[in-house]
């Protein structure tokens with residue numbers, strides 16, 4: 001069952017397509033799968049686009065009821081995502097949350113360490129772009145565990161709803177392994193529902209290709 005599209009989710013999908021972030025065609029993923037669509041969060045590349053993106057993440061967090069002590073953006077792509085989410089929570093939801101991110105290389109001088117920003121303590125909410133096979137998120141979990149804090153959840157932009165290492169989706173595996181929820185602004189099923197209901201006839205071959213991809217790699 002696909003959750004009905006809320007207005008902000010419909011707006012997010014339209015926005016991602018308009019910004020060229022959500023693209024249709026043929027893309028080879030990190031997992032080696034050839035996908036008929038790709039979501040490149042790095043293409044939200046102006047101030048206004050980023051501010052708007054932060055509002056979508058903040059809205060998804062408020063909607064999910066997820067609570068945490070610190071927002072965490074994994075290097076590199078998660079860093080601006082966590083930053084704009086923290087700003088949107090303060091500006092639009094009156095929530096002033098600490099936020100932090102990691103460096104990929106630990107600094108050996110100055111303040112040292114590889115965490116920048118707020119100290120990692122209590123429940124950490126990870127803000128990231130996409131989970132496909134779950135490889136990237138497992139690295140982040142190791143980092144948080146080393147810091148002595150615990151991950152309380154993850155918010156991503158798009159849940160691709162495809163199988164991970166077994167029959168479950170990579171996201172279900174992450175939820176089961178780490179005992180925490182993974183929330184997304186939208187799911188692939190919702191993107192598909194959007195294409196079917198709101199996009200022109202020129203987009204329907206892409207919708208068809210996505211249905212075929214889901215039949216091969218998808219999970220319910």
Ligand code: OMP
Nearest residue numbers: 029030038039040130131132133134135136
């Ligand atoms: P996993 O590590 O397999 O979960 O893949 C997540 C990463 O794949 C993301 O952080 C991206 O670097 C990349 N990716 C996207 O950004 N968008 C997509 O639509 C698909 C992928 C991907 O390669 O699977």
